[in-house]
Amino acid sequence: MSPLSFYQALDAWVDQHFPEEVRFLQALVAIPTDTPPGNNAPHAVRTAELLQEFGLTAEQHAVPQPQVQDYGLESITNLIVRRPYGPGPTVALNAHGDVVPPGEGWTHAPYGGEIVEGTLYGRAAAVSKSDFATYTFAVRALESVSQAAQIALQGGVELLFTYDEEFGGLLGPGWLLQQGLTRPDFLLAAGFSYQVITAHNGCLQMEITVQGRQAHAAIPDTGIDALQAAVGILTALYAQNQSYREITSGVEGIRHPYLNVGRIEGGSNTNVVPGKVVFKLDRRMIPEENPVAVEAEIRKVIADAAAGFPGITIDIKRLLLATAWQQQPDSAPLVAALQRHGEAVFEEPIPTSGTPLYTDVRLFGAAGIPSAIYGAGPRTVLESHAKQADEHLVLEDLRRATKVVARTLADLLRAQAPQP
Numbered sequence: 001m002s003p004l005s006f007y008q009a010l011d012a013w014v015d016q017h018f019p020e021e022v023r024f025l026q027a028l029v030a031i032p033t034d035t036p037p038g039n040n041a042p043h044a045v046r047t048a049e050l051l052q053e054f055g056l057t058a059e060q061h062a063v064p065q066p067q068v069q070d071y072g073l074e075s076i077t078n079l080i081v082r083r084p085y086g087p088g089p090t091v092a093l094n095a096h097g098d099v100v101p102p103g104e105g106w107t108h109a110p111y112g113g114e115i116v117e118g119t120l121y122g123r124a125a126a127v128s129k130s131d132f133a134t135y136t137f138a139v140r141a142l143e144s145v146s147q148a149a150q151i152a153l154q155g156g157v158e159l160l161f162t163y164d165e166e167f168g169g170l171l172g173p174g175w176l177l178q179q180g181l182t183r184p185d186f187l188l189a190a191g192f193s194y195q196v197i198t199a200h201n202g203c204l205q206m207e208i209t210v211q212g213r214q215a216h217a218a219i220p221d222t223g224i225d226a227l228q229a230a231v232g233i234l235t236a237l238y239a240q241n242q243s244y245r246e247i248t249s250g251v252e253g254i255r256h257p258y259l260n261v262g263r264i265e266g267g268s269n270t271n272v273v274p275g276k277v278v279f280k281l282d283r284r285m286i287p288e289e290n291p292v293a294v295e296a297e298i299r300k301v302i303a304d305a306a307a308g309f310p311g312i313t314i315d316i317k318r319l320l321l322a323t324a325w326q327q328q329p330d331s332a333p334l335v336a337a338l339q340r341h342g343e344a345v346f347e348e349p350i351p352t353s354g355t356p357l358y359t360d361v362r363l364f365g366a367a368g369i370p371s372a373i374y375g376a377g378p379r380t381v382l383e384s385h386a387k388q389a390d391e392h393l394v395l396e397d398l399r400r401a402t403k404v405v406a407r408t409l410a411d412l413l414r415a416q417a418p419q420p
Helices: 003-016 019-028 041-054 065-071 130-149 173-178 226-246 291-306 330-348 359-368 395-413
Strands: 058-062 076-086 090-096 119-121 156-162 185-189 195-199 201-210 258-266 278-283 313-322 353-356 371-373 392-394
Touching: 003 019, 003 130, 003 156, 003 330, 003 359, 003 395, 019 041, 019 090, 019 119, 019 130, 019 395, 041 058, 041 076, 041 156, 041 291, 076 130, 076 173, 090 130, 090 359, 119 185, 119 395, 156 173, 156 185, 156 395, 173 359, 185 330, 185 353, 185 395, 201 226, 201 291, 226 258, 226 278, 226 291, 330 371, 330 395, 359 371, 392 395
Parallel strands: 090 156, 090 185, 185 371, 195 353
Antiparallel strands: 058 076, 076 156, 119 392, 195 371, 201 278, 201 313, 258 278
16 A cells, blocks of 8 residues: 555545544543542543443553642543554653633533534533544554554554643643653644644742731721732732743744733731732743743742831742743654644644643653644634633544544554655
């Protein structure tokens, strides 16, 4: 069979089995995995059952309950499907099943998997239960077509379906890597169809407690106003945020660092001088920044601003430090195959880019595993409504992304990589 004929056979298999792939995705969307609270083991169990129906046995690796509870979640079971073919590279495909709660404003049931005019609606329809389907059916297509054509595959595939992306990945891919349960030669992670992501931002999250002294509002001088101090600190932070616009990244798709204050709590009543205010911030770091220096700078800005308010004390707690994922030259074979087949299937160039998001891929990159991000989805996160109401996926993007991934696996895992 010629290389072109092999690709065409893969495409035909995906087309023939596409209704089954859609039903698989609907079944995955139907089981809530809201994080928090993060009771995600039931979804993993059901996913393993569905995979078994395809002849794919999933190892179920439960993270010890004390670790999960200390982390602020309820249950995590990560899945590994191993498909060894022979000597050669192992390609791992990673997608996460945990999601943010649906929130309000939905016009379609968030766990209904409803299809309207070729678009499937539901929480995680795009990010990233969609790529449970993309990767599963790409592997099935590769194995079925290779067997029919009597072509021996080399290397192997691992499907890594994990449940800790929303909280930082340390008990998802991070835990699998730490336990020595996976060590692939290449890693492909869930993404969107119109670009290959090769780098992303880092993220520092912190909780700042501003402590004053509560008092009756009729005698405010007997208190120390924590809210007033917090306003001063926030003003200094937002001024710092403006200065970040002068720092630019050399990675396409990533612009500059920025800071967001996403949550504030404080005070007890309108007639009480607030004695304590707590706020949480998120500082996105471009790949060129040093995380240690970034954290030190933020701490100094807060301390300097607080110093202007006598009697105020502050406590700064780091919640998350996710390092940036740098571009990896060793990922070139994976990236090139994705671009080549993406252009053939989508009939348009598929560029490489960075993203201002941070993802679990940084953990594989830190372990020296060449990685890329590609999967089923639209051109932008905004377009997908990820983390918003009415998250959705255009099913034709799912179909075509599955073909691209199947073709890419064929290039990496055949003894003679086909070149059109």
